[in-house]
Amino acid sequence: MTSMSDTENDKILTDRKVAWLASYPKSGNTWTRILLSNLLSNSNSDEPWSDKIDLAGSISSSRPRFDNITGLPSSDLTADEVDILRPELYRSLARESKNRLFIKVHDSYHLNINNEPIFPTDISIGTILLIRDPRDVAVSYSHHSGRKNFTKTVKHLNRSNHHLSGDNRSQLRQITGNWSEHYTRWTQQTDIPVLVIRYEDMLADTAAQLQSMAAFLGLEQANDNAAIRRAVDRARFDKLQAKEAKDGFMEKPEKAKRFFRSGRSGEGKEVLSAELQKSITDEHGDIMRVLGYDF
Template sequence: MSKTPKKTSAKTTRPAQPTPKASIVWLASYPKSGNTWTRIFLANYLMNTREPVSINQVHRFGMGDSIAKTYRMVAKDEAADLEDVNVTLRLRDRVLRGIIGNGADVNLVKTHNIRSAAYGTDLIPAKYTRSSVYIMRNPLDMVLSYARHYGITAAEAIDVIGRSDNANASDTSTVWQFLGSWSEHVNSWTADAPYPSLVLRYEDMLNKPERAFGALVQHLGVPLDPERLQRAIRFSSFDEAKGQEAKAGFAENPGKNKTFFTSGKAGGWKDELSDDLVAKLRTEHHDTMKRFGYL
C-alpha cells in the first residue's frame, strides 16, 4: 500500500541585497571654514578647462548631505515634516544610501555635521565612507565670517560656537545640521577613523596652496599634474569667486548677507575683535587651538 506523499511548502528565497559600496568622501568643515573654496578648487581641477568653472556649477562636484529637496524625494508618500528633527534623522540613512546607489567609486559629499551621533542616529556612517577631508580655520577669523553669514554679532557668534547643542534648524533649502561647539567638531573629525582622512588648514591653503591642494588631489587618488594644479588654484582664487558673484550672484548664498565672498584673508580678527572677545574664545577653545597651531 503506497503512502500519500506529504505536502511540502516551497520557500521563496529572496536574493541577497548587494553590499553598498563605501564611496562617500566627506568634505567636512565647521561653517565658514573654507568648504566652498575647496569645492571650487576641485571643480576646476577635475574639469580641467581653460576658463574658470562657474561658481554656480560647484554643486555638481560635491552635493550636500542636508539638502531638503533630497530628503523630500526619499520620503516619497510619507509625511515629511522636515522641521521635525526626528523625521530628518529617520530619513538620513535613505538619503545616504541614495547617494552611494549610483555605484561610483567616489561620491564627494559636503557636510557641516559633526562626526558623531544625534539622538542615536550615526550622522557619518563608516559603512558608507571611503575617506574624509576636513577643512578647518582659525576660529578667530572663522567666527567673524560666521557672524556675517548668520546675521548675528561677533559676540553672539562666539557664544554659539561654544555650545555643544549648536545646530542649524531646517529651513526651505536645508534640513537639520548638528554642529556642536567648534572644538567638539574639530576633534570629532580629526580623531582616529576607520578610513583615510586628510586635514587641511585654511591658512595653509592660503600660504602654501600647492602643498595643501596637491595633498587634496592625491588624497582623492587623482593624478597630480603641476600645471593643472596651478591653474585650478588660480581659477579658484578669492578674487575670481568674488568677481563671478558680483556678475551673476551665488546660488549658495542664503541671503542674510549681500555677498557670500566677503573676505578671504587670514588675521582679520586682529582689527575686528575686541580683546575681551579674543580672550573668551581663546579660553573656551584653548586646547584645540593649541593643538592645531592657532595660539
Template sequence: MGAENRRICWLASYPKSGNTWTRAFLRAYQVDARSPINPNDIGKISRSESRRRYFGLVSGIEESSLDEAAIRSYRRDVQELIAKEIGDFQVAKTHNATVSPFGERLIFPEFTRCAVYLVRNPVDVVDSLADHNGLSIKDAIKLMNDPGHQIGGPGDPFVTQFLGTWSDHVRSWTQQDSFPVLIVRYEDLKQNAIAVFTQVLRFIGWPVDHQRIARANEYCSFEHLQEFEMRNGFGELSDRSVSGKFFREGRVGTGKKRLTSEQAEQINAHHEAVIQQLKYC
C-alpha cells in the same frame, strides 16, 4: 557591509572654513578650466547629505511633510543612496559633526571611504560667521561656544545639521578612527594652495596632473570668485549677510583686527586645547 559600499569621500567643515573654495577648486580641476569658473556650478562636484530633497526621495514623503523624527529615521537611507549614486569624481559636503544625537548617527562609516576636514582659526571663523548670519561678534562667539548649535531645519532646503561647539566639531572628525581623515588648515591653503590641493587630490584618489592643478588654482582664485559674485550673484549667499557678500575677504587674520582683545581671549579660553592641537597659538 563590503568595501564596495564605502564610496563617499566627505568634504567636512564647520561653516566658513574654506569648504566652498575647496569645492570650487575641485570643480575647476574636474572640468580642466581654461577660464574663471562659475561658482554656482560647484554643486555639480558634490552631494549634500542634508539636502531635504534626498529625504523625500528615499521616504516617498512630500518634503514639506517630513518631521524631525522621520528625518532621523531616513539619514542612513540617504547616505546609502548617495554612496550608490556618487560619481568617481565627486565628493559629499557636510557641516554635520560626527556625533549621534538622539542615539542615531549623522555620518555612517559603512558608506564612507575617507574625509577631508577643513579647519580655520576660530578667531577668523567668528568674524566671518557673524557677517554671514547677520550677528554681532558677541552673538557669533556664543554660537561657536553652544553645544546645541544647529543649522537648517523645518522650512529650510536643508534638514537639521548638528554642529555643537567649534571644538566639539573639530574633535568629532579628527579624533575618530572609523575612516581616514586628512586635516586641511585654511591658513595652509592660503599660504600654498597648489601644494595643499595636490595633497587633497592624492588623498581622495583623483589622478594628479600638475599643469591642470595650476590652471584650476588660477581659475578658482578668491579674486575670480569675488568678481563673479559681484556681477552675477552666488546661490549660497545668506539673506542675513551684513556685507551682502559670500566671498567677502578670505584673508587670514581679519578676526584679530575686528575682535576686541577680550573677545579673542574668550575664544582662546573656550577652545584652548583644540587651538593648541592645530597650532593656532
C-alpha cells in the same frame, strides 16, 4: 581567475564613493569644492564656475533632496526622525551614482538615536576636515548671517552641542557641536579616514593643499601639477569675487551682502573685542594650540 577576496575588495572599493567635505561653517568648504571641481573638470575656462559649482554630491543637509529620496516631508518629521533616515539616504545616493560624490557637511561626526553613524563607513572614501582659526570664523560667519555684531556668533562657536537649522525651511538640522567638538568628533572617530586641512595653509600654498586632498582621495589628478596649477588659478579669490559680482552666487544667503567677502586670515584678531577673543580662547584654547593657532 578572480579570487573571492579580490571580488570582495573590488566591491568595497566600488561601494565607497563618498568623500565628505566637513567643516564648521565659513572655513573654506566652498572654496575647496570649487578647487576640486576645477581639478576634476580640468577645463581651460578662466572663470571659477559656469552656472554653479560642478561637483557631484551637493550638501548633506539638503531638505529637498531628503524629501525627494525618502518620499517623506522632512518638515513633518522631527530632526531626530530625519537623522534616522540620513544614513540610508546617503547610501542611496552612493548606490545611484556612477561617480565619486563630494558631499559638503557641517555636522560633526555623530550617531542618530538608533546609535547608527549619520555618515556610513561602508560608503565613505574619507573625510577632508577643513579648519579655520575660530576668531576668523566668528567674523566671517557673522557677515554671512547678516549680523551686525559678533557676540551671537561667538556664543554659537562656544555652545556645546550647537546645531544649525532644524527649523529652517531649506536645510536639515546639522549638529555641529561647538568649534572644538566639531574638530574632536571628526578626528577621534576611527571608522572614516580623515585629512585635516587648515584654511591658513590653503591661503599660504593652495596648490600644495589641493595636491594633498587629491592624493588623500585617490584622484588621478594628484600628480598632475599643471592641472593643479590651473585649478588653483581659476579659484583665486579675486576671480571668485569678480564672478559673484557679475553673476551672483546661488549659495549666498539672502541676508548676506556677498558670499566671497574677504577670504583673508587674521581678521578676528583685528576686529573682535578683547573680551570676545578671550571668550573664544578660553573655550577652545586647547584645540587651538594643537592646530597651531597662537594667542
